[in-house]
Amino acid sequence: MLSNRSLVGIRLSFQMLAVLFFLLVGTSAYAADPSVADTEEAISAGKTVFNANCKQCHKLDQKYTGPALRGSSERQPIEVVKSFIKNSQAVIASGNAYYSNLYKEYNNTVMPSHEFLTDDDLNNLLSYIEYGDKVDPAAAAASGTDGAATAGGGGGIPNEYLTLILGVLVLVLLLILVVLGLIISVLTKYLNKQGLEEDDQEFISQKTDFGKVFKSDAFIIIVTALVVALVAKTAIDGLYSVGVQQGYAPAQPIAFSHALHAGQYEIACQYCHTGVEIGKSANIPSANICMNCHMHIQNVGGKEGISSEIQKIYNAIDNNQPIEWVRVHNLPDLAYFNHSQHVAVGGIECQTCHGPIQEMEVVAQHSSLTMGWCIDCHRQTEIATEGNVYYEKLVQLHSDSKDALKVKDIGGLECAKCHY
Ligand code: HEC
Ligand code: HEC
Ligand code: HEC
Ligand code: HEC
Ligand code: HEC
Ligand code: HEC
Structure with a gap:
């Protein structure tokens, strides 16, 4: 025989789920802005x-x-x-x-x-x-849109997945609600047909009481679970961005401006960063390179006397002490990156990876420099094969494929290429 007890249980779960359902629908509706299309x-x-x-x-x-x-x-x-x-x-x-x-x-x-x-x-x-x-x-605090090359650099759980999970959850809840509703109505009808005592009769015709639901243990448990899930998601996203220094822009010992030198005066990057075309490292210029010009340029902006910033270059030379520039970009030691491979062979502009340096008063790290960022670009970027004898054979071998030759096709995804 069916007892009142089971009906109590079912009815309570029904009410709980109804509340949860509206909570979920409420949050997803809040997230969507109907006026701007999200397609x-x-x-x-x-x-x-x-x-x-x-x-x-x-x-x-x-x-x-x-x-x-x-x-x-x-x-x-x-x-x-x-x-x-x-x-x-x-x-x-x-x-x-x-x-x-x-x-x-x-x-x-x-x-x-x-x-x-x-x-x-x-x-x-x-x-x-x-x-x-x-x-x-x-990472958003520092990034923004870096173009396709860094699209995968942000890390974290993609938003589409969360929306999907939320959608599926709502659907499942809806189904359970419908089924429970059906069971309740069938049971109520069934019990009504049995000759019931007055107490039981009263219980069965009782209306849903949401006030009680809010105070019930089950409700508190569900809300706690939701909060815990939210905190966990935030923590996981946080962990994904450990060590990512996108946007890092430390103050430098001399107020050297790329906007002035590389932007306004259009000095070529290679004039100072002498290694980019020929070696692994781009190099930071020594004070001697500065002196090529600042021997003559001392009183900046037409002011009297030597500028205090320029004086610092003289001090470095006089004391035979290198200028202690603060390093901005820094891959961990386990990763191998070579500038000439990318700049001289790959033909990639500095700005693709470093952003608009020629507009920066203080250099800031533009890209995330994560593994995902390197890999993303290697998946998408075609190799500049034109005029490169080394690639001629490869291009021929590859000519029956419809896709262009990308970095991934020459081993750009192999662990050992980037890891010692
Ligand atoms: C007149 C010399 C000079 C020129 C020209 C110049 N730089 Fe620099 N660059 C420096 C010096 C000095 C530093 C170190 C101080 C700093 O970070 O501002 C530096 C730092 C950098 C850094 C950050 C290095 C780090 O610590 O991670 C990048 C990236 C960079 N330059 C790119 C460029 C690019 C791209 C251009 C051309 C558009 C360029 N530079 C032109 C002198 C120069
Ligand atoms: C190719 C020539 C050239 C080189 C190389 C060069 N500079 Fe300059 N620098 C200039 C010019 C031109 C100005 C602007 C002068 C003016 O505005 O009157 C300038 C201005 C500056 C100023 C601004 C000073 C102030 O008081 O506002 C600083 C600081 C400076 N340079 C530092 C450096 C450092 C450090 C290096 C070496 C890493 C360097 N420069 C290399 C040409 C050069
Ligand atoms: C494919 C991406 C990419 C391109 C293109 C690129 N860089 Fe870099 N650059 C990096 C990475 C990654 C680092 C960090 C390297 C490290 O920590 O070992 C870096 C570091 C630097 C540094 C710091 C010193 C060093 O060598 O580690 C300078 C200066 C620099 N780049 C200048 C340039 C200039 C100038 C150009 C263009 C001629 C350029 N880069 C093009 C990715 C790039
Ligand atoms: C030359 C630089 C420049 C360009 C190019 C530019 N903007 Fe702006 N934008 C600004 C500045 C500066 C402001 C701040 C308001 C002002 O100074 O008029 C601004 C403000 C805005 C705002 C208001 C932001 C807010 O906080 O409410 C919007 C929206 C905007 N821009 C959109 C655009 C779009 C879309 C484009 C491209 C079609 C664009 N801008 C191109 C410089 C620019
Ligand atoms: C903007 C695009 C871009 C980014 C970002 C980039 N690369 Fe590359 N990389 C290339 C291209 C293009 C080549 C092919 C150059 C050539 O023709 O040999 C290449 C080649 C290489 C190669 C040689 C592969 C081979 O099979 O010969 C290594 C190693 C490499 N990249 C490491 C890195 C690392 C490490 C990073 C991240 C720190 C990185 N790259 C980021 C575009 C990129
Ligand atoms: C195109 C270059 C590239 C390739 C290919 C590559 N990695 Fe990496 N990897 C990197 C860079 C750059 C970092 C440092 C990223 C950072 O500091 O966030 C890294 C970091 C790592 C780390 C350290 C984890 C961390 O977050 O610090 C591991 C482990 C790793 N890679 C494993 C692999 C394995 C396994 C493969 C082959 C399936 C591989 N990598 C292929 C560039 C590459």
Whole structure:
């Protein structure tokens, strides 16, 4: 015989699950912003527009020449944001307080107008800005969009998986709820047909009481489990980024500026970093190289006397002490990286890995330098075989394959190539 007890159990689980269900649906609804499309096509189309027009000044998660863009479609109404992107000065002139303040905050830097962008372009742009190139929070503090080469560098559990897991969980819960609901109604009907005592009758016709559910042990256990899961996810993401120093920009002993030397005065990188084309290491220039110029250039900006920063170079030479530059990029000893292989043979620009150095007052580490970052690029990058006799045979052997010859095809994924 069925007892009341089993009905109590089933009804309680039903109520618990109902609460959990609404909790889950609530959180997933909160995560989605209906106004900006989160589709892969929109994001990738937006990325193309972004790279062509915005990349030089903006990153998604990091302040650059302009503000970090993620979230900007929530800072103002969408239509205003779109007008601002098309013609920022017009919106500022119209008296929009938020953008006027932002303009001041960025020292009246004029963002160029983009009247040529279509409404589709703008929608895609916003999709990319809100949903593109997500990285885990620890690295996000420093990264942003580094282009395809570093897309895998962020680490952490990919967001799509979490969304998927959440979706499946909601579905399963929904199914269980339906089944439990059915069982309850069948049982209630069944018990009603039996001649029941008054107590039992009252119990069966009792309505769902959510107040009780919140106080029940089971509810507390489920909430605790959810919190623990969240903390665990954060901790795991944190562990993935241990030792990753993206964005690291230590202060240097001399206020040497790449923006001035490599940017404004267009001194070639190789003039100072003499090793890049010929060896493993790029080399940091010795004070002698500085002296080639600073023998003559002493009073900077037309001021009287020798600049105190330049004086430091003289001190180094006089005391025969090297300048103690703080190292920015640093792979662990277990990994082997060779500059000439990439720059001279591979034909890769410094900026692909180091970012816009010629705009930096202080050098910052642009890429994550994780193994995933190296491997990602080796998977995607075609080898510059043109005019390289060494590769001619390989190209012939490879000619019946449809895909272009990539670094992975010449052993760029073999452990021993990168590990001693
Ligand atoms: C030459 C540099 C430059 C370029 C190129 C540029 N911006 Fe900006 N952007 C800025 C600056 C600087 C600001 C801060 C406001 C100001 O000074 O007008 C800004 C502000 C913004 C804001 C407001 C951000 C916020 O916090 O609300 C958005 C959105 C924006 N830009 C989007 C874009 C998009 C999209 C593109 C490419 C189509 C682009 N920008 C190209 C420099 C630039
Ligand atoms: C006039 C000499 C000079 C020129 C030209 C120059 N650099 Fe440098 N570079 C230095 C010095 C000195 C340092 C060390 C101090 C610092 O980090 O700012 C340095 C540091 C660096 C670092 C960081 C090294 C580290 O510690 O990990 C990178 C990367 C770099 N330069 C890349 C470039 C690139 C790319 C260019 C060309 C666009 C360039 N440099 C042009 C002198 C130069
Ligand atoms: C090819 C020539 C050249 C080389 C090599 C060179 N510089 Fe310069 N440097 C310049 C010029 C030009 C200026 C700007 C002078 C001015 O603004 O009047 C400058 C300015 C500077 C300033 C700014 C000084 C101040 O008070 O603002 C510093 C610091 C400096 N250089 C350090 C270095 C160091 C360190 C090296 C070696 C790693 C180096 N430079 C190598 C040409 C050079
Ligand atoms: C394929 C990516 C890549 C390219 C391209 C690249 N670098 Fe590097 N660079 C690195 C990595 C990785 C390190 C860290 C190396 C280490 O710690 O052993 C580094 C380190 C450096 C350093 C610090 C000193 C050293 O040699 O370790 C300098 C300076 C530098 N690079 C300059 C340049 C210049 C200049 C160019 C362009 C001519 C360039 N790099 C091109 C990836 C790159
Ligand atoms: C931006 C793209 C890019 C990144 C990032 C990159 N590489 Fe490469 N790498 C290349 C290319 C292109 C070649 C092929 C050069 C050639 O033609 O030999 C190459 C070749 C190599 C080779 C020689 C492979 C062989 O089979 O001969 C080694 C080793 C290597 N890379 C190590 C690294 C390491 C370690 C890192 C990360 C610290 C790294 N690379 C990051 C593009 C990249
Ligand atoms: C293209 C170059 C490259 C290849 C190929 C490569 N690695 Fe790595 N690996 C690296 C770099 C760079 C690091 C250092 C990354 C860091 O500090 O985050 C690294 C780190 C590691 C570490 C240390 C783990 C850590 O997070 O510090 C292990 C273990 C490792 N690799 C194993 C392997 C194995 C096994 C293979 C072959 C299946 C392999 N690697 C292939 C470049 C490579």
